[in-house]
Amino acid sequence: xxxxxxxxxxxxxxxxKAYCVPNAxxxxxxxxxxxxxxxxxxxMADANGWTIRGAFHSHPAGPALPSATDMAGAPGGEWIDxxxxxxxxxxxxxxxxxxxxxxxxxxxEAGE
Numbered sequence: 001x002x003x004x005x006x007x008x009x010x011x012x013x014x015x016x017k018a019y020c021v022p023n024a025x026x027x028x029x030x031x032x033x034x035x036x037x038x039x040x041x042x043x044m045a046d047a048n049g050w051t052i053r054g055a056f057h058s059h060p061a062g063p064a065l066p067s068a069t070d071m072a073g074a075p076g077g078e079w080i081d082x083x084x085x086x087x088x089x090x091x092x093x094x095x096x097x098x099x100x101x102x103x104x105x106x107x108x109e110a111g112e
Contacts, residue, residue: 004031006038007054007080008045016050023057030069031057054080054095062087064094066103074098080106 005020019041024032033055045052059067064085066074074081076098085092095106 001026001028002031002058002060003084004033004055004057006033006041006045006052007056007082008041008048008050009053010050015054016048017045018056019044028060029067053078054082056082056084058084058086060086064092066096066098070096071098071101071103076100082108 002023002025003020004023005018007015008017008019010016021033021037021041024034024037042052057070059065062085064083066081066083070081070083078097080095080097082093082095085094093108095108096103097106098104
């Protein structure tokens with residue numbers, strides 16, 4: 001099953017927390033975050049002064065590249081989609097923004 005969650009950022013654009021949530025689809029090729037879970041996470045992030053501006057999910061048998069489904073469901077703008085690709089021997093994690101239907105890779109930097 002695809003893992004998924006939401007990403008909370010502070011006012012300076014620093015990732016502060018990754019909230020794991022259940023995949024309502026229980027699928028290996030798609031994910032949906034339940035609206036009640038989404039609302040719960042937004043409330044928790046708001047309580048800390050953070051904003052949900054991204055999501056993460058896994059591709060259990062694929063690369064860390066946006067799929068056609070990912071592209072179709074992308075909110076666009078400043079939304080960040082982190083994908084963990086699990087194909088092959090070593091997992092790969094990459095971050096993407098979808099700009100006018102085109103995936104643009106964003107650098108991942110390790111924090112403190």
